[in-house]
Amino acid sequence: MDFELGREVIVQGFAAQPVVSGQRTRLYLCIRQAILDRRLESGTAMPPTRVLAAELGLGRNTVVRAYDQLLVEGYLESRVGSGTFVSEAVSSTPSPTRPRRLLGHRADGMSRRGNRIVSNAASSRLQTGAFMPGIPDVTDFPFATWRRLITKHMRHEQRHLAQYGYGGYGPLKAVLANYLKVTRMMSCSPSQVLILNGSHQALDLCARLLTDVGDTVWMEDPGYWGARNVLAATDLRIHPVPVDDSGLMPRESDWEFPPRMIFVSPSSQYPTGAVLSLERRLRLLEYAEKNNVWIVEDDYDNEIRYHSHPVASLFGLSTAQRVIYVGTFSKVMYPGLRLAYLVVPQDLVEAFTVGNAELYREGRMLEQAALAEFIDGGHFTTHLRRMRSIYESRRDRLRELLVSRLDGLVTPFGGAAGLHLPVRFELPLDDAKVAAEALRDGVVFCPLSMYSISEETRIRGMNLGFAAVPVEKIDAPALQLVRLVEAEARRRRTQGG
Numbered sequence: 001m002d003f004e005l006g007r008e009v010i011v012q013g014f015a016a017q018p019v020v021s022g023q024r025t026r027l028y029l030c031i032r033q034a035i036l037d038r039r040l041e042s043g044t045a046m047p048p049t050r051v052l053a054a055e056l057g058l059g060r061n062t063v064v065r066a067y068d069q070l071l072v073e074g075y076l077e078s079r080v081g082s083g084t085f086v087s088e089a090v091s092s093t094p095s096p097t098r099p100r101r102l103l104g105h106r107a108d109g110m111s112r113r114g115n116r117i118v119s120n121a122a123s124s125r126l127q128t129g130a131f132m133p134g135i136p137d138v139t140d141f142p143f144a145t146w147r148r149l150i151t152k153h154m155r156h157e158q159r160h161l162a163q164y165g166y167g168g169y170g171p172l173k174a175v176l177a178n179y180l181k182v183t184r185m186m187s188c189s190p191s192q193v194l195i196l197n198g199s200h201q202a203l204d205l206c207a208r209l210l211t212d213v214g215d216t217v218w219m220e221d222p223g224y225w226g227a228r229n230v231l232a233a234t235d236l237r238i239h240p241v242p243v244d245d246s247g248l249m250p251r252e253s254d255w256e257f258p259p260r261m262i263f264v265s266p267s268s269q270y271p272t273g274a275v276l277s278l279e280r281r282l283r284l285l286e287y288a289e290k291n292n293v294w295i296v297e298d299d300y301d302n303e304i305r306y307h308s309h310p311v312a313s314l315f316g317l318s319t320a321q322r323v324i325y326v327g328t329f330s331k332v333m334y335p336g337l338r339l340a341y342l343v344v345p346q347d348l349v350e351a352f353t354v355g356n357a358e359l360y361r362e363g364r365m366l367e368q369a370a371l372a373e374f375i376d377g378g379h380f381t382t383h384l385r386r387m388r389s390i391y392e393s394r395r396d397r398l399r400e401l402l403v404s405r406l407d408g409l410v411t412p413f414g415g416a417a418g419l420h421l422p423v424r425f426e427l428p429l430d431d432a433k434v435a436a437e438a439l440r441d442g443v444v445f446c447p448l449s450m451y452s453i454s455e456e457t458r459i460r461g462m463n464l465g466f467a468a469v470p471v472e473k474i475d476a477p478a479l480q481l482v483r484l485v486e487a488e489a490r491r492r493r494t495q496g497g
């Protein structure tokens, strides 16, 4: 019979096709794949539904519904009086090739920009465990309170909060404007606050709205690679500016060529922890005003400061409207919340509100509503106070252990704020090698060298995230690091380095 070939192909394909969501879908997928692979060529007669149903042990209706779907999608066509056939349209299109697999960090067919983004990537799939930097302890988060707030808002305002959230959730913006006034000495109206899905998105928005392709941005060196990669992805030219104990330290030659934008973490330089000195703050602000430079202030972990209040912001010191402030809830709530905020100068409010809605669309209104109440109701402050004390004891234990066991080989520095402790190697050890060895033993850290852009500024050592490791679980991985660093130092000495 003329449908014999089709029948054979389908029966074979059906047997090989896994059942994922019912027999109709199984049959549909197996026929569709056979057509796309040209095992069923255009014009092939399809077996009558009754015949196929009997052959495969399916209900006739199941086969009819699979055929109907393939007819609607154009894989099959029916000819009145003669039956159902594989569509002619399939033979006129080239046979689809299977997508190639990613080769390492590159893939064929990507743009130069895309390949650059992917090949520069430093994000780790491993986002937990001792001693991944920048990760808060989410096990201590007051989820019961959070759940209550989320449920309450779901119950009362579901429809409103389920919509696109043009301009963000008003009450959260008002709460934040007030919070920043009290804690960062910032004077801003709620309309100047924009809610975004994380600092990376906030930076991307700044770059897209304030710079053009090929403009220069100053980046701290060493500095946060995440910010660097986001800005480089918008085709900005990265100009590294060194950092010392007082933060960003432009050289005379740097000042000569004003960039379009300066990225800075003045309250706790990442990863060194340096606080930008007042003298440098004032000079930077004056320079930005004179040269029409935008300053993007990354204030990612200022709340977690162990022996003082948060450092007042650069935004609050500026009178010239050249600073854009970026804050995030990733460290102080939990990273998966993906809520951050920008505070923009009054003149940029309209453009940023429109640009944000246009590029990303806004949402997460339910979480924003719960967060506004979490802050307003005092839960945020209580949580912070509690976590600061927990984190401090973890930081102290890690520091004590490293100092006592690796005296002369490492020097911890920074650590006055935040979730990470940078530790410098006092010998020129290969920190990336130590990190790779540690990873094999299940211990994660970021080598300090990965934060540097230029060779002259490269610090070697370990950036250790202590916050998510309970104090009683610090010793074992820390002692593992001690052994690895000692071994590397021995190797270095025997090689005469």
Ligand SMILES: Cc1ncc(COP(=O)(O)O)c(C=O)c1O
Residues within 6 Å of the ligand: 134, 197, 198, 199, 200, 201, 224, 226, 265, 270, 298, 300, 328, 329, 330, 335, 339, 340
């Ligand atoms: C310096 C710095 N800024 C900002 C962030 C936060 O980014 P996000 O708000 O996108 O989670 C991080 C996270 O690791 C960081 O290290």
